[in-house]
Amino acid sequence: MVLFVVAYLLFPIFWPPLSPTLSPEEVAAFFRDNTTGILGVVILCNLIAGSLVPLFAVTAVQISRVTTSSSVFTYAYILCVGIGMTAFILADYCWGVAAFRPDRDPQLISLLNDMAWFFFIAPVGTVIVQCLCFALSVYLDEHSEPIFPRWVAHFNIVVAALLVPSAFTVLFKTGPLAWDGAVSFTLRLIVFAVYVVVTFLVLLRTVNRQGADRVALV
Amino acid sequence: MTAVATTARRSIPGAPSMWFFVIGDLIIFGCYFVAYMYYRGQDHTLFLHSQARLNLDIGAINTIVLITSSLFVALGTAAARAGTVTDAVRLFGIGLGFGAAFPLLKLFEYVPEIVGGVTPGTNLFFMFYFVMTGMHLCHVLLGLVVISFVIRNLRTAPTPNISLAETGATYWHMVDLLWLVLFALLYLMR
């Protein structure tokens, strides 16, 4: 979590994210002149992605404690986390490779950069399903005193809805839906950060309350 | 033993799900054979030339090895059904022995070929040859595992599980049957 905040500060290099309309040459130039910044971001991003996994794992444990008729949502949640995080880390690799040797042929650099952006957007699909699974498991909780408060489910639904538009960055190069557009990029990051923080807090509460009845992971 | 003319039993030997698998496998391999024949029809000379480079002797010995192992497995099932478990175990053992000889011979056939530069990539015939015999080899290895399970069951279980023995035998005969057709198509055809 802390890493996430630190990376955020280092992120400003990326803050004005590369607009997709840049031609390969400019992209290569961009990579050339601030390689150190990018490499820093890449290394930190790897750590962040790694650190997010335990957070989601704890949510998976809590979901398994929710008494629905079967643990289909827990498995779906675990699989989504697996896929989402790998995609996120792959994005770093592409940036890292591009920044590693910036004097490569510009077209390759821009290809790697595009690939990085594609993978950066990919987790959107799984995060949406994650939120849906989480929300559904909370709604269907037949437990006498529900493990998660209701508003958590509503929050997840909202998060999922907000993330949907950013999947279309692939189509547009300019305007709100493009990479650097307000809707897809900034909204997505803010929503994601808020989501992580809120889940973190909710988990703190449920884990403490859970102290009483120990139940193994599903 | 031979006098026991088993009446026309209405039940299928072995588990019905195994027969589903056997028939399905036959159909799938049948499709592969037909596809092979179709592509062979398009380029006879290439197939003939490359076929000449195959080692016919090992192929033939392999066929005989498989048929004998099939015989012993069949005798083993008959013995198991008749209740004499010790003979059944020995018969299955011999069948397993012959069966295990098949992959060894296959190695003696593949290694010199691959060392000699004949790989699946060389031409279409060898691609078919390696893929089909490779698939068949997987079935043989699986069959060996199944038969060793049957032997273990015969030796350890107080009452031998007849249907397991029959299922294993049916599968093994199917593997032998597939090889017969493969042998004819790949080695003997002109």
Next chain:
Amino acid sequence: MKSKKRDQWIAFWMVPAFFNVFGLVFVPLSWMMPPRSPNAPEPQMISFMQSHNLLIACALLTLVYGFAPVGNSIYLIQIKRMSVSPVFRYTLMVGSITGAIVGMLFPMFCFGLGAFRSGYRPSILLMLYDFGYLAFIGSLGCFCIMWMAFALAIILDQNNVLPKWLGYYTLWQYVTELMAAPVWISKSGPFAWNGLMTFWFAMALYVPWQIIVYVCIYRSIKNQPDDELESAWLHQTSPATDVRPKATA
């Protein structure tokens, strides 16, 4: 009566919808499947790579591919009910995670990337073209272990959750995956990635299998006795509070 198995049903019905979209995205929209032959004439390949609806396909997939795990989780809960060790469940889990990325997401992105920016040299486009198809059709490993784990689980299972012949049918899925191996070697003829032996036989076996599996799972969810459900302890009359079933992994 509020069906107790509602969460399973929701997950269950989500997946056929996903597969229809999946089919729609692949076949009619971007004409990616059935694949072109590996050594199609270059201009044809490049024009294919530039076509705009590859991008739409890509966007749709990024949105929808999250439902693949839901499909796999349905298999997982059925395996959980079987009397087999959890090893099969973990193999299937790991297989599906790698499979989703390597087998579905990455190839789609390769095509999307090609279409995204027009300035690429043909050599890069061809590389993406091969990468996409080889990764999609040639990816054997993860799917092999997935179907093998599923098949063995069904065959070895005592309390007969899914019919045995389905186990053998899944075993053929494993066999067809093996048949896809020559895709890496040959560029034309029956063993190329659009060849009869590797692609069409596998497809002919896969599509009916997918439908049959869903029919069987539908039946097994339907006639799963209520007392076997994990939420069963909640509805038991006995007030014992700590009779919570140990939810083994």
Next chain:
Amino acid sequence: MTTYLRNPLTIVWALLTAVTVVSWLTARDGGAAHLVNVTVTVVVLAIAAVKAQLVIWHFMEVRRAPTWLRATTAGWVVVLFALLIGFYFQSL
């Protein structure tokens, strides 16, 4: 142990091996290896069909199985070899 060898199966086995050896010899030094030799192929395919049917009947004990099983297996052998020979001649 030897009492089992006088089993009808062994006769079938002897027949199968004999036929294999015969086809092995004919193929080895029979027609020149590089010529499309129709007779050899037809003979070989016919032998393979007979062998397949023998294995199915005796070894798989389909002879005493219910009729539908006998029909499917026999049907498979007939259809397969008919297709094989058909494709073979179609391509000549």
